[in-house]
Amino acid sequence: MTAxxxxxxxxxxxxxxxxxxxxxxxxxxxxCQVSAPFYEEQSKKWKSQGVVFVGVNQDDDPKTQQxxxxxxxxxxxxxxxxxxxxxxxxxxxxxxxLLIFDSKLHLVKTVRGFRLGERQVQLEKDFAELFSKExxxxxxxxxxxxxxxxx
Numbered sequence: 001m002t003a004x005x006x007x008x009x010x011x012x013x014x015x016x017x018x019x020x021x022x023x024x025x026x027x028x029x030x031x032c033q034v035s036a037p038f039y040e041e042q043s044k045k046w047k048s049q050g051v052v053f054v055g056v057n058q059d060d061d062p063k064t065q066q067x068x069x070x071x072x073x074x075x076x077x078x079x080x081x082x083x084x085x086x087x088x089x090x091x092x093x094x095x096x097x098l099l100i101f102d103s104k105l106h107l108v109k110t111v112r113g114f115r116l117g118e119r120q121v122q123l124e125k126d127f128a129e130l131f132s133k134e135x136x137x138x139x140x141x142x143x144x145x146x147x148x149x150x151x
Contacts, residue, residue: 006105009086010054011077016103018050019131024087024097026058027068032096035114036072038123039098043076046131050103056081058095100130 006012012020023039025032043053053076057065062080069078081087090099098111109130111123 006101009089010056011079012052012054016105017052018103019046019052020101020105021051021053022056022090022099022101023053024056024058024081024092024095024099026095027064028059029095031114033072034116035096036074038114038116038120040074040076042124042127046127049131051131052076054079056086058084058087 007014007016010020010022021039021043023035025036027033039053039055043051055074055076055078057078057080059065059068059080062082065078065080079086086092092099094112096112096114098109098114099107100109100111102108109126111126114120114123
């Protein structure tokens with residue numbers, strides 16, 4: 001997928017952010033519900049470093065997404081993925097799924113699932129390594145898949 005297509009699909013600002021974190025979620029997904037406050041906190045923490053979070057909702061009915069977001073405020077953009085087109089184009093087959101793109105919109109990290117505790121601490125370390133001011137390239141050396149233990 002080209003950077004231009006990805007920018008249009010995710011409604012990204014131009015110029016492209018230094019980092020784009022895309023959270024695929026659904027209101028019925030329990031791990032998604034657990035991860036939401038963490039990603040909200042992280043989006044605020046890293047915003048000044050040029051990191052943009054985007055939520056991509058996978059509910060079958062947009063009213064379900066709207067109801068959930070009314071109860072659980074989100075400071076970052078949320079997109080309703082009608083017919084799951086964005087998920088299919090990015091090969092998202094499980095929820096929650098987090099995709100991290102560099103400034104050239106190259107996929108540099110994918111995270112399947114979410115758990116509080118050790119998993120959350122590891123994600124915080126990963127974010128710090130990727131998003132720190134010292135990482136001026138806005139990209140990493142390679143894609144680093146991250147899958148919870150037992151999956």
